[in-house]
Amino acid sequence: MKYYITVLLVLLGFFSKAQENYAALTGKAFGVMEEAKDETGYRKALDLYEEAFRLYPKNIDGEGLHDASLLALKLKNKDKAFQYLTSLSLIKGDGVNFPGWSYIIGKNPEKEYKDLLSDPRWNTLKQKSAGDKKQFYNELQTKENEFYSTNKSSLNNIGSPEALYKEIRNFNPYRPKKDRDYSVSFKISDSVTTSFFIHLPQNYNPEKKYSLLFFLHGAVRNNELIDYQMAEWNLGGWNRYYTKYADQNDVILVFPRASKQYNWMLSDDGFSMIPEMLKQIKKTINIDDNNVFISGHSNGGTGSFSYLMKQSTPFAGFYGFNTYPKVFTGGTFVENIKNRSFINFSTDKDYYYPPNANDDFTKLMKGISADYKEYRYNGFPHWFPQFGESEPAYQIIFKDLRDRKRNPFPKKISWEFDDDRYGNVDWISNIKLDTLSKNINERKELNFKINKWLVYDENDSLMVKDVDKNAFDFPRKSGKIKAEYDRNVFHIETSDIKSFSINISPEAVDLKEKVKVYVNGKLYFDKKIKYDQDFLLKNFYNTQDREQVWVNYIEVKI
Structure with a gap:
């Protein structure tokens, strides 16, 4: 210990x-x-x-x-x-x-x-x-039971799918909470348990929807899973400015606990933690589905970036302090950032990721017109959040958080992935790779070389070391999908994809008219779509999302 x-x-x-x-x-x-x-x-x-x-x-x-x-x-x-x-x-x-x-x-x-x-x-x-x-x-x-207590409400007995849709959109089974701070246990698997700590606004009102911010801690290699947490482990110290500005802006804070095996960076064993925790929280706390964010420091910043690259759908925006912008469990498909945004706070004396690499990454982001910003703080080491001079960075985060909202029905989507577990983005879901395709992947890999790295010598002095490494690795063949719609017409382009689904919402299409789907230039679907009550209910229980509510889907096989 x-x-x-x-x-x-x-x-x-x-x-x-x-x-x-x-x-x-x-x-x-x-x-x-x-x-x-x-x-x-x-x-x-x-x-x-x-x-x-x-x-x-x-x-x-x-x-x-x-x-x-x-x-x-x-x-x-x-x-x-x-x-x-x-x-x-x-x-x-x-x-x-x-x-x-x-x-x-x-x-x-x-x-x-x-x-x-x-x-x-x-x-x-x-x-x-x-x-x-x-x-x-x-x-x-006892506290956890109280945290999860809600008003009894059943969606299973609603007669028509149209009525069910309206009920889901306005669903509110929430109760007031006795406390502001809760330590909640969380099962990663049948044999593995961790926890998250949640901090509510001063006067939490279950009738009001709240923004939520996850903070992912660093040093995942040196941490252990623990099934309880204390307030000061999370709300003070380096996290004091999260607490200060979350309280000022009525933002809910959530602090998960990871370990070397179960985390958001080094392994996929624990990667499902954050989306699953979010679903549990949405069952008992009135969350604004279009205002959920992730931030982190060091390994946590890398984790925030990884969710942006691999599982961005439930989130509106991403932040990181002293981030290593790379996916460590597969390919880093940086164009996926164009579905959301990222703000990075870097320092010029960081051993974790060098300033010259941050400069090249920023150029790459600018080249693809990504919604990406980097703020450089000179004279500070990797543990920048420890210093009082980091406070302006938190002001930037919470201003962005106030101004930004997720668009649940974006007109355009571009998504690349190399693991079927992460073949979902907004209204395109269940995308499956064509693993038997013999096509040579002709898509251009966006990458750059890193030739300088900062390291500490035996005297704890920072020195520059020559290196020769790629910014990103691409260990597996990937697939890519580009999709857009205008009114009731969808155009989809795929590469090394064998199937996918288009989720349908009455907020995005007119269900009184036919829906047309063109796949790789050919008309694939041209029919009216009806509500599917079973799918509607199952999907809501799976996501707990009251904004991105799907009433049916179109299955596409290439």
């Missing part, structure tokens, strides 16, 4: 001087503890921890007490070890602290405190911790 806490502290940042001083002193103590090989070293480390506790009693945290108890045990002072363990067990979990019971229950504590297991005081402590854990999760479950 020590390493995870350290990563969490890095992500959060520090504010008060006392907190900084306490962290510096306990950090020094931890360093001495790690290097200690005998009683003298252990004593020196414990003295430093105890000095920190004495000087900054209000800042005493679980990790400090945990380390102090282990050091006391190494010094064979069981009484002092239990003294610190007892204090540790009283921590309820706030700020950057985990609940005290999490240090005492489980396999790791049994190993760390093996010399205490025979002491009756350990069993007493363990029993208390078990009770605390049970109470903690009971309270968490």
Whole structure:
């Protein structure tokens, strides 16, 4: 847990001087503890921890007490070890602290405190911790149940599809919420659970539709999934300006938790997390479907960019701090950005992605007339959000968020992909690649070379390193579809696609007239389309989207 806490502290940042001083002193103590090989070293480390506790009693945290108890045990002072363990067990979990019971229950504590297991005081402590854990999760479950509570409302018994359509468009089963902050567990699979933390506006009104912003954290390789979260892990520190401007603008904030295996960048195992979390939230919170956004820092910025490239339909816009603009699980088809937008905040001293590459990426975006903006902040390293000078970037985000809305029925669509799981964009869905096609992919790959990269040397000084790498990789054959419509006439051009569906909305076409579909220059469909009640209901349950409501579809096979 020590390493995870350290990563969490890095992500959060520090504010008060006392907190900084306490962290510096306990950090020094931890360093001495790690290097200690005998009683003298252990004593020196414990003295430093105890000095920190004495000087900054209000800042005493679980990790400090945990380390102090282990050091006391190494010094064979069981009484002092239990003294610190007892204090540790009283921590309820706030700020950057985990609940005290999490240090005492489980396999790791049994190993760390093996010399205490025979002491009756350990069993007493363990029993208390078990009770605390049970109470903690009971309270968490009670809050989660309240979060998901809605008014009873059934769409299944509505008689006509036209009436069902109107009901879905105006669907509102929402209730007021008792709290502003909720930690909600989330099942990635039957055996894997994580969580998201959601922060509501001050006076949440279930009759009003709200904008929503996901924040994707960085350092996914060094994080672990956890089935609960605390407010200060997310709302303070580096995220303080998200909280400040979300509160000012009545924007809902959502903070998911990822790991090395289940995340939004390195693996597709967890990529479905964000759209699925959004669907769950829409069931209980009144979200404006045309005002859902994603932002992130570092790996989280790359994750935001990846959703733009691979699964943009539910979202209106995308933002990233210190972003690496690349899809790491397949091809990076940058023209997909033309369906939405991206704003990147970069720095000139960033080891994660170099400024020269950002310059070339911006040129590429300008060349394809993408809705892309980059704001460069000079003199700052990768951890730019830590600094107060980052605040103007958040003002840019929330101004853009206020002004931007998703168009649920865009007249033109262009989409390229190399994985059937991501063959959906707005009113074109279920696109399938023609894997048997022997055509050579003649589409021009948009790419560029990166020849300079910033790295830290052994003295922690930033230096320029020569590299020879492509900005993007294209490991698999892709397919592409271009589609547009005007009134009731659709024109579709495909390349290496074997099938797809055109979703139909009465907001986009006149159902009293025939719909014509031309595929690769040939008339494919010329008929009137009726409401399909089963499809309408199934699609709404699948998306929870009250703006992009499809009443039927046209299946096209090439």
